Amino acid sequence: GENVEQHPSTLSVQEGDSAVIKCTYSDSASNYFPWYKQELGKGPQLIIDIRSNVGEKKDQRIAVTLNKTAKHFSLHITETQPEDSAVYFCAAFTGTASKLTFGTGTRLQVTL
């Protein structure tokens, strides 16, 4: 089955700096890659996603890149703000299994 690895597990940046989180996946059949933000005590919130026929997608301060050949994808947050502090999860969707497989999460701390 699909396996998703996520790095780093924790990331601390100063306000205004950029943050990058990287994920790799194992199943070449995976074709959809969402990123979720989870705040304490809440459910995961979908913040951006990318499908396998696209290499990059941007939405204001966040962007995602996908390298299908290398089977990795990354989340980029620019001009970080304290409200960006949360746990971020990457995931991969495999159509044959009809489910999302999640990474282990990255705790992002944005300091003033």
Added chain:
Amino acid sequence: DTGVSQNPRHKITKRGQNVTFRCDPISEHNRLYWYRQTLGQGPEFLTYFQNEAQLEKSRLLSDRFSAERPKGSFSTLEIQRTEQGDSAMYLCASSPDRVEQYFGPGTRLTVT
């Protein structure tokens, strides 16, 4: 707020008791997922419904777990004879197309 609601938000029960959780998805979404999330981990897939049909079940879903989605609207997840290892956050996700998934706030279960 994604429009997915879950009740109760918190449940404390004694080992051996039965518990039932409810999920109300976004009304126009005909696909519904259940995931389980333990501390420090990403969500893990449990089961998937398209309308009222349960199409996928994880091996994590032992015979003590049962899920239903009568009439293809809300869904319930029941755990019989709870064990301490069942303590986790149970998340429901609603999907318009099987791929994009929007999570509810979750039900946190504590088994004492």
